[in-house]
Amino acid sequence: MTSPFQFNASDVHVERRETVFQGFFRLDKLWLTHARFDGREMPVFTRELFIRGDATCVLPYDPVRDEVVLLEQFRLGALGREQSPWLLELVAGMNEAGEPPEDVAQREGQEEAGLSFHxxxxICDYLVSPGGTTxxxxLYCGLVSTESAGGLFGVEHEHEDIRAHVFSAxxxxGMIRDGRINNAAAIIALQWLELNRPKLRHEAGQ
Incomplete structure (x- = not known):
């Protein structure tokens, strides 16, 4: 049986690339070919690629109070579905060039929720949707005290309008199970928390 990962980036050949849109985000069109599993080479084909930088997301968790902080804000991508386009999400922000994810986590914790992670x-690093975006x-779990957490936050000139909520873990x-939370970062982080709560609470003396 053949092992996976027999190919790497050198097995992909980009014949042509052009930027077809540049606004708040960037969209490139690529003409490319790559090796096939049967030994042939794929004919040249085109794909559009959404160019978006890396991001850092943090689930704030208080292991003493066994509570999390989730942020409620409007998301355009959820508009038009049979649900509210205001989602419950993690603390999150885009990474600047060369900026460590841990620094992004602390910056966004302050801006979006008034929190400092001790x-x-x-948790993991994951590709959001590698069929179409970079x-x-x-993803992190950030340990905090939720004693005075909650309220309204966001950077106004970035058109952020955020309400921070405190929930029991x-x-x-449970909001994953009933579908009220349906975005990937929050689902992954909360499922990780479900597995790791006993350890985190034990380390906090609970």
Missing amino acids: KLDR EMVH DEAI
Whole structure:
């Protein structure tokens, strides 16, 4: 049986590339070919690629109170579906060039929720939708105190309007099960929390 990952980036040949849109985001069109599993080469084909930088997302968690902070804000991509386009999400922000994800986490924690994380546990790095975009998410659980958390936040000139909510961990995890939370970063982070809560609470003396 053949092992996976027999190919790498050198097995892809980009014949031509052009930027077809440049606005808040960028869209490129590529003409490319690549190796095939049967030993042939794929004929040249075209794809559009959404160019978006990496992002960092953080689930704020208080292991003493067993509570999380989730942010409610409008998301254009959810408009037109049979749900509210105001979603419950994690603290999140785009990484600047050369900026460590941990620095992004602390900056966005302050801007979006008024929180400072005293510890960041790395959950994973994942490609958001690699069939069409370059974005990678660096995902963390950030340990905080939720005692005075909650309220209205956001950077006004960036058109951010954010309400920070405090939920019990059980309630937040339950919102995955009933579909009220349906964005990938929050689902992954809360499922990780469900698996790791006992360890985090034990380390906090609970």
